[in-house]
Structure formats: structure tokens, C-alpha cells
Amino acid sequence: MKAEAHLEVYRPFQGQLRQHPRAPIALWRAGLRTAFRRRLALMILLAPPVIGTVIFSFVVYTGYALQEGTTPEALGGSSLLGQMAGSMMRDHAAKALDVKNQIALFHLSMSAFSLLLVAWYGAGLIADDKREGAHLLLFARPLSRTGYLMGRFLTVATFGAFGAIVPTLVVCTIATFASPEWSFIRLEGMVIVKAVLYGLAWVVAMSSLVLAISSLATRKAFALAGTIGLVFGLAATGGVLTGLLKVRAWNALGPHMAWAQIANNVFEVEEPSRRSWDMSWNYISVASLFVASWIVLVWSVRRMEAVK
Amino acid sequence: MTKAVLEFDALTKTYGKVRALEGLTLALEPGPTGLLGPNGAGKTTLLKLCLGLIAPTSGSARIAGHDPATAAGRARLRRAIGYMPEGDCLVPGLTGVETVGMLGRLSGLEPRDAMTRAHEVLDYVGIDEARYREVVGWSTGMKQRLKLAQALVHDPPLLLLDEPTDGLDPTGRRHMLELVHDLGHAQKKSLLLCSHLLPDVEATCDAVVVLSRGRVAASGQIVDLVGGSRPRVRFEAIGDAARLETEFAASGIVHERLENGSWSLTLGASESGAEIDADAALAAASRAGARVVAIEPERATLQQAFLRALDEAEAVG
Numbered sequence: 289m290k291a292e293a294h295l296e297v298y299r300p301f302q303g304q305l306r307q308h309p310r311a312p313i314a315l316w317r318a319g320l321r322t323a324f325r326r327r328l329a330l331m332i333l334l335a336p337p338v339i340g341t342v343i344f345s346f347v348v349y350t351g352y353a354l355q356e357g358t359t360p361e362a363l364g365g366s367s368l369l370g371q372m373a374g375s376m377m378r379d380h381a382a383k384a385l386d387v388k389n390q391i392a393l394f395h396l397s398m399s400a401f402s403l404l405l406v407a408w409y410g411a412g413l414i415a416d417d418k419r420e421g422a423h424l425l426l427f428a429r430p431l432s433r434t435g436y437l438m439g440r441f442l443t444v445a446t447f448g449a450f451g452a453i454v455p456t457l458v459v460c461t462i463a464t465f466a467s468p469e470w471s472f473i474r475l476e477g478m479v480i481v482k483a484v485l486y487g488l489a490w491v492v493a494m495s496s497l498v499l500a501i502s503s504l505a506t507r508k509a510f511a512l513a514g515t516i517g518l519v520f521g522l523a524a525t526g527g528v529l530t531g532l533l534k535v536r537a538w539n540a541l542g543p544h545m546a547w548a549q550i551a552n553n554v555f556e557v558e559e560p561s562r563r564s565w566d567m568s569w570n571y572i573s574v575a576s577l578f579v580a581s582w583i584v585l586v587w588s589v590r591r592m593e594a595v596k
Numbered sequence: 597m598t599k600a601v602l603e604f605d606a607l608t609k610t611y612g613k614v615r616a617l618e619g620l621t622l623a624l625e626p627g628p629t630g631l632l633g634p635n636g637a638g639k640t641t642l643l644k645l646c647l648g649l650i651a652p653t654s655g656s657a658r659i660a661g662h663d664p665a666t667a668a669g670r671a672r673l674r675r676a677i678g679y680m681p682e683g684d685c686l687v688p689g690l691t692g693v694e695t696v697g698m699l700g701r702l703s704g705l706e707p708r709d710a711m712t713r714a715h716e717v718l719d720y721v722g723i724d725e726a727r728y729r730e731v732v733g734w735s736t737g738m739k740q741r742l743k744l745a746q747a748l749v750h751d752p753p754l755l756l757l758d759e760p761t762d763g764l765d766p767t768g769r770r771h772m773l774e775l776v777h778d779l780g781h782a783q784k785k786s787l788l789l790c791s792h793l794l795p796d797v798e799a800t801c802d803a804v805v806v807l808s809r810g811r812v813a814a815s816g817q818i819v820d821l822v823g824g825s826r827p828r829v830r831f832e833a834i835g836d837a838a839r840l841e842t843e844f845a846a847s848g849i850v851h852e853r854l855e856n857g858s859w860s861l862t863l864g865a866s867e868s869g870a871e872i873d874a875d876a877a878l879a880a881a882s883r884a885g886a887r888v889v890a891i892e893p894e895r896a897t898l899q900q901a902f903l904r905a906l907d908e909a910e911a912v913g
Contacts, residue, residue: 296719296720296721296722297720298720298748298778298779298782298783299716299720300751300783301705301709301750301751303705303706303709305675305705305750306704306705306706307704309701309702309704309705310701311701311702314698314701314702315698315702317698318687318690318694321689321690321694322688322689322690323689325689325730412688416688416689417688420685420686420687420688421681421683421684421685421686422685422686422687422688424649424679424681425679425681425685425686425687425743425746426687426699426702427649428647428649428674428677428679428681429674429699429702429703430670430671430674430675430702430703430704431674432667432671
């Protein structure tokens, strides 16, 4: 039985403190631990990228299977209808074979889900720290502002990678093993590099945006709404300006449109001229948002350390 | 002379036109020290300056031998300081042991050491199985103890405790005061305890600093501050109060009539140089024909010393 005024013995620490603690890693692990504790949300948010990965992997696999000489009859059966279907599939195979196309299409169709994944896990990271006063505990440690930012950034970027990099790598892996005599690696190996670089760029830009909004918000819900609102608001503004000024480049104001155009450019997907505009506007739009995000982040975190 | 653990030299901090600290010059020796002052006296500002969380407008400080004005100094001093902030400061989504472990890692502990230390300090503050639950939903008492645990996880020599008993019930408060007393005395930690509750400071600290309007109104050992003035006794007698007062005055005894009818007498050397003791008071009562009922030492409390220091600061400022 424990005495009412029980005091455990205090044990002094005998070891050494590390001079340069790996603060970002500690924060990143803590962020992931928190996120993985909410399993239902994680399953719901990861479901679209997982389903997308399965579908696009299957398409790529089917494309290579057709290239390897699978006949329309084998694909569609011996009936007239089956032969027609098989014939259509083979006609379509040329396009389906193009892994670049699939990856660009994946980004186009999945970017909203990936953004939701990043926003859900990133929106609360800084806002909740401020709301709960955790920044007082964190900055009372030998933790630099850069270390704090990196820790939080790594957390949100990890979820961004689940949505934008891992699926494309899976598709590329399927393509590698499904292609005859490793032709995908030999002939289109650069696609993997491009997929990773494009995914990284998207993750870095979107994670920065979400964190910047989180640093301005007082709670996660506001940051989440702010992120979605900003992305769709910019897209709507771009659309309206395009309509009013008859200049298509205004569409680049919307991050979704800008990234879609960049994906088409990077993966060399042909775009109808009526839906495209000068690429430089897309890069300017994305870069501006990125720079603005980091200006906000640095300013906000500076204010967090210099507690009022 | 013992090396000061906290040194401030002409430290000034202003927020716009408001002067939170004004030319604060102070050296605190190791050991438990209370930081007192009315609201807006600059206590929290001083704590944040100690941590390097805010920069002074002018002046300098050395905290545990480190300069908070430089990034390297801040990193070193934060390794030497355990800070327990006021209010609910919690890392969202983590359990108690994860919170303390993570903050230990941020302080420079190796991952394995951080987890071991987290359990040790949680044992010390008396948080049992609850440490494996998320902190959200914990009682105020448990949150306060968790904040103390995270301040101790890297075993710093200096602790800054901001209102550690804030919001605690009597049992929790007693437990917290026992912990703070143990840390300050048995564990020989230097600690700066910021509190509005003067009995808490009196129960746990040896020295005290009283701030008023950003300046030091009084500082020193509590024993000296409380008993610094001449000894006083409470004197109770039945008889003619007017005659008694006349006799006291004739004997050179500084006296004060209390609300309950008794007297507060100041003993020791009088202004004329004569030594006044209890016998002199008894003789005066005898001459006045009064019957003495009680005579007992009147111990000044820290509250009296605190209020006196504030009054003096008010009069000067």
C-alpha cells in the first residue's frame, strides 16, 4: 500500500547529454506516433491512393502483357464480342503501355486525395502546438527554430510521400517487372527519376503550404479549412480571371492546375493546345506559393520562440 | 563565496511603452529561491529571459554560467535548465511517457536513456499506469506533475518553476510542495519558484526575490527578510488600556493596539539606545495595574515581509 505522501526516490542521471540532439527526428517520430494512433482516419485517407495504385499498376501490367503478344482472343475470349473487346484493348495498349502517361494521370486524379492526406496530418502540427502551449515546452529545450520546422516538415512530408511518391514508385516497380527484358528500365528508366523528383517537389511545396497555414491558425480545423479554401479559392480566382481577361495563363494561379500542367510537361504528355499555356507561369505560380509559405513559416515560428 | 547561478546586470525589457523589467541587477546563489511579485511585476518576463525565449531590450544576463543572448549560449543553458511553464502546456496526441521521452530526446538524451529517464521521473512525481494514456483528459494535478517530470527528465541543475501548485487541490498541492522541497533541499537543485502563493514559497524556498514594477523590491534569505526587523511580541493584559499605553510610552516601548484588544510590542534596542525586553513590558503593566494574560513572540510571516517590501518600493518609486 502506498503512503499518502509517498515520494519516490529521485535518481540523478549519470550519462551524458548529446551536444547536438537530433531534434527533427524526435519530433518526426512523435508526429508519426500521434498520427498512426488514429487508425481509422489513416485508413480512410490512405484508401484512395492505395486503390489508385492498384488500378494504375494493373493497367501498366495489362499493357505489358499485351505487348508480350497476348492475343485479343486471350484477352477477350473467342466470342465476337470478346474479340472486339480484345481488339479495343490492344488498340488502347499503346497508350496504356506508356508508364509516363499513367503516372501523370495518377497525379492528376489523385492530387486532391493526396492534398487531403497532407492537409489532415499537417494542419494541426503547428496550430495545436500553439493552442496547447507545447511550443513553450519545446523551445525551452536546445531546439532551434530550424530544428522545429524540420521536425514538423518531415512529419507532414511523410504523409505527402504516402500519397504522391510511394504509389508512383509501386507503379514503376510493376512496370519494371512486367516489361519484357527489363525494357522499362532500359528504355524509360528516367521516368522513375522524374516520378520521384516530381513527387518530391509536390510534397515539399504542399507540405510547406499546409504548415504555413497551420502556423497562422489557432486550431487544426481552421488550418484544414484554410488549406482547402486557399487551394480551391486560388483555382476559382484563376478561372474567373481567365474568363474575364481571356488569358488562359491565369489558370496557373490554381495549384492543382499548375501542378497538372507541370506533370504533363515533366512526363511529356501531350496536352490539347486549348488547355495549355506558357509553362513558365506554372513554375512561377508554384514557386511563389512555396516562397510565400516559407516566409510565413519562418515569421510564425520566430514569433513562437520569442514567446510574448 | 558561492558562484551565482543566475546573474542579471541592468536588465531591461520593454514591450512598446510598457517596461516589464527596469534595470534589474541581481545575483542569485544556488538553492531554492522564490520569485514573488504582484501581477505585472515582471516575473514571467524574467523567466522567459532566463530561457532566452525573449531578448532583453538592454542589459545582460548569465544563466547557469551561459549567455542567453547568443544561440550557442541559449542551447547550453537550455540543457542546464528544466522549465515548468504555467498553464496546460502539452504536446498533443502523445501519452505521458512519450511526452517526457520526446522532450528528453530534445534535451540531448539518447533514445534509450530518454525512455529510461522518462519512467524514472514519472515514478518520482507519482504518475503510475496513467503514463501510458494520452495526456488529454488527465486531471490538473497529473498534468502539473507531468510538467514537473518533463522539466526533470534531463536532470538539470537549475529548475524554473512557474506556479507549480496552480489549480491543485490540497492533497495535490501538498504533494507538489513535497516534491519541490525535496528537489531544492535533498537533491540540491537550484530552483526559481515563481508563485503567487506565499506559503508555498515559504514552505519550499530558502531565499526570495520580490519584484515590483520590474524592479527588485527585496531579496535575500527568507529568515532574514521575515525576522529582519526587531522582535515583536503579542502582549495581552486586562486593565486600563489608557494607563497601559502611557506606561508603555514612558518606558520607550514601541507599541501598537491590535484589533482584538491585545498589543503588539517591539522589543530590542529602542531609539534611545535602551534595551527593551519582555521584563520591561511586564514592569510597565505592573505600574499600570494591569494583569498580564499572555505574552508570546509574534512571528512575522513572509506575507508581511512581502507587503512591507512592496510598500517600501511603492514609496521609493
